Amino acid sequence: MDWTNVAAHWEANAENWTIYSRAGYDIYRDALNTPAFLELLPPVAGLKGLDLGCGEGTNTRAVAKLGATMTGLDIAPTFLRYARETEAQDPLGIAYVEGNGETIDFPDATFDFVTAFMSMMDMANQRQVLKGVHRVLKPGGFLQFSILHPCFVPPSRKNIRDETGEAVAVQISDYFDEADGKVERWTFSSIPKEEAATLKPFSIPRFHRTLTTWVSMIVEAGLTIQAFGEPMASEEVARAEPVVADTRVAPIFLHIRAGKN
Ligand SMILES: C[S@@+](CC[C@H](N)C(=O)[O-])C[C@H]1O[C@@H](n2cnc3c(N)ncnc32)[C@H](O)[C@@H]1O
Incomplete structure (x- = not known):
């Protein structure tokens, strides 16, 4: 599957994804993943950043x-329309551009840093994406990205629960299956069942890579790994948002920071 096909899937997802994530149904993102990502992020005040996907x-x-001057890039026009509307209502100086992360269209050494929140495993040619990121980073700059954890959320992950419903183990399979654009269909699990039944599930082409492949692609692009993060919900967060409690058994997300020398 190539990027045009990926773009069509995301454009079809964009409306409901925006409505439901903004309504608070992306609990993994809001309660765990983004706070942990921001904790790992070095100070960015005064820096110029690109947010990929x-x-x-x-x-x-x-x-x-946090004080950065941001450019957001995405392949799906409907996402960008919503992003620009919010920027117009409450300006933070963010420029949004439509584009493909595989062919980043900015001059060399434009950005101090690049972020990519949960988007790189959705891009068809990550090798190319990482090379482009290296090119647009200034020397000394960094990339920080989050992905579904390649080891614990390969194409198939199932929570094993005890009689009380608590996740006690995780069953995974197909770790070595790097099939391109395997389409996964789901909605945010916290949307009430009756409402979810009325929605067309998201359809997400995924480009799973093993941890070895990720590390090789990062190194090949000329980047040096600086930090890993594997967010785990605290007991308090898991109590408040039980849906994320399974991250206490094994992580769902992997955060990677890598620098350009
Ligand atoms: C899981 S969503 C994450 C969105 C956002 N970063 C967030 O954290 O809420 C993945 C995003 O990657 C974008 N995307 C997928 N392939 C892309 C590509 N080749 N270039 C740019 N964006 C892409 C999709 O349109 C979608 O907005």
Whole structure:
């Protein structure tokens, strides 16, 4: 599957994804993943950043609020329309551009840093994406990105629960299956069942890579790994948002920061 096909899937997802994530149904993102990502992020105040696969812009805005001057790039026009509307209502100086992360159209050494929240495993040619990121980073700059954890959320992950419903183990399979554009269909699990039944599930082409492949692609692009993060919900967060409690058994997300020398 190539990027045009990927773009069509995301454009079809964009409306409901924006409505439901902004209504608070992307609990993994809001309660766990984004806070952990921002904790790992070095200080960005005064820096120029690119957010790759920015979607409707909530995470781009979170980084802009830390004092960075942000550009958000995405392949799906509907996401960008929502992102620009929010920027117009409550400006944070963010520019949004439509584009493909595989052919980033900015001059060399434009950005101090690049972020990519949960978008790189959705891009068809990650090798190319990482090379482009290296090119647009200034020397000394960094990329920080989050992906579905390649080891614990390969194409198939199932929670094993005890009689009380608590996740006690995780069953995974197909770790070595790097099939391109395997389409996964789901909606945010916290949307009430009756409402979810009325929605067309998201359809997400995924480009799973093993951890070895990710590390090789990063190194090949000329980047040096600086930090890993594997967010785990605290007991308090898991109590408040039980849906994320399974990250206490094994992580769902992997955060990677890598620098350009
Ligand atoms: C899971 S969503 C994450 C959106 C946003 N970063 C967030 O955290 O809410 C993945 C995003 O990647 C974008 N995307 C997928 N392939 C892309 C590509 N080749 N170039 C740019 N964006 C892409 C999709 O349109 C979508 O907005």
